[in-house]
Amino acid sequence: NAGVTQTPKFQVLKTGQSMTLQCAQDMNHNSMYWYRQDPGMGLRLIYYSASEGTTDKGEVPNGYNVSRLNKREFSLRLESAAPSQTSVYFCASTTSPSYEQYFGPGTRLTVT
Amino acid sequence: AQKITQTQPGMFVQEKEAVTLDCTYDTSDPSYGLFWYKQPSSGEMIFLIYQGSYDQQNATEGRYSLNFQKARKSANLVISASQLGDSAMYFCAMRDQGNTPLVFGKGTRLSVIA
Numbered sequence: 001n002a003g004v005t006q007t008p009k010f011q012v013l014k015t016g017q018s019m020t021l022q023c024a025q026d027m028n029h030n031s032m033y034w035y036r037q038d039p040g041m042g043l044r045l046i047y048y049s050a051s052e053g054t055t056d057k058g059e060v061p062n063g064y065n066v067s068r069l070n071k072r073e074f075s076l077r078l079e080s081a082a083p084s085q086t087s088v089y090f091c092a093s094t095t096s097p098s099y100e101q102y103f104g105p106g107t108r109l110t111v112t
Numbered sequence: 113a114q115k116i117t118q119t120q121p122g123m124f125v126q127e128k129e130a131v132t133l134d135c136t137y138d139t140s141d142p143s144y145g146l147f148w149y150k151q152p153s154s155g156e157m158i159f160l161i162y163q164g165s166y167d168q169q170n171a172t173e174g175r176y177s178l179n180f181q182k183a184r185k186s187a188n189l190v191i192s193a194s195q196l197g198d199s200a201m202y203f204c205a206m207r208d209q210g211n212t213p214l215v216f217g218k219g220t221r222l223s224v225i226a
Contacts, residue, residue, distance in 0.1 A: 033213055040121075042203060042218040043157075058213060090157065100147060101214060103157035 002026055006091050006104035013081045013111045021076040021107050023091030031094050032074035033101065034058075034066060036087040043090065049074055081111045115139075116204050118217035125194045126225055132179070133189040133220045135204035143209035146187040148178065151201040151219070160202075163187060191222075199224045 004025045013019055025032065030051045035043040035058075045058030049068040063085060065077045074093075078085060088108050092101040115138040125131040137146065148160040163171045163178045171178040179188040187206075191198055201221050205214040 031213075035216075040218060043205075043216040045213050045215075048213045088155070092157075100159040100162060102159075106155050 004091055004093055004102050004104035006089075006107050008107060009105065011107060011109050013078075013109065015082060015111060017081050018077065018079050019081065020078075021089055021091075021109075022073070023075065023104055024073045025091075025093040025102070026072065027093065027095070027102065028071070029093035029095045029102070030071070031096070032068065033092045033094075034064075034074070034076045035090045035092065036060065036085075037090060037106075038087050046076065046089075078109075081109075083111045085109065086111045116206055116215055116217035118204055118220050120220045121218075122221045122223070124223050124225055125191075125198075127196060128193055130190060130192045131194055131222065133191070133202050133204075133222065135187045135189065135217060137185050137187060137204075137206050139185075139206065139208050141208035145207050146178070146180070147205040147207075147214065148176070148187075148189045149203045149205065149216075150198075151203065152197075153200070157203075161189070194224045196224050196226060198222060 007022045033048040034046040044060050047066040049055045052071045067075045088106050090106050091104040094101045117136045144165045146163045150158045161173045161176045163180050170180050175192045177190045201219045203219045204217040207214050
């Protein structure tokens with residue numbers, strides 16, 4: 001049981017480049033989330049998917065797009081990376097909002 | 113809108129002592145849940161404890177307990193008998209009723225001193 005997996009673990013991009021962060025969970029969870037973590041800011045929600053086929057914006061969605069490919073997978077795309085998107089990105093999932101979220105190991109992204 | 117406030121950016125505690133990490137919240141919903149997570153230096157997020165707004169008793173999980181004071185809108189985490197491995201960032205989070213995501217506080221960095 002791998003839980004929540006994220007790829008890649010580390011990435012360096014140049015300004016303007018695009019990339020997709022991948023997230024998958026094998027716990028049959030309905031809801032999935034993307035957060036970014038910046039020093040002194042805690043975790044801020046970028047996008048979430050309450051169930052397969054739905055996605056909604058979070059607190060900081062600008063510059064990002066998401067795809068809930070199926071129940072297992074939820075990807076985050078940066079179309080044109082900016083230095084302000086340098087951060088650690090976490091994917092999480094839960095079976096229900098009443099229960100705890102399980103987090104992936106994170107992706108450390110640097111945009112130069 | 114929900115809001116979580118953690119006013120202690122950093123805390124120090126002596127090994128084997130108890131420590132309280134503060135968390136206050138704001139919501140207009142009568143039904144909500146409160147969570148605490150630990151983030152060690154390795155970076156992963158570890159769930160510690162959960163308290164529902166209608167739970168009659170304070171939640172406990174091993175050395176962790178949640179001091180829930182509903183009228184004061186506070187949900188402080190108490191760690192008893194601190195260990196060196198408790199040194200980490202600690203985040204308080206909440207969700208209100210419905211299928212809403214968690215909102216996190218900015219965290220408290222706890223350092224346990226031998």
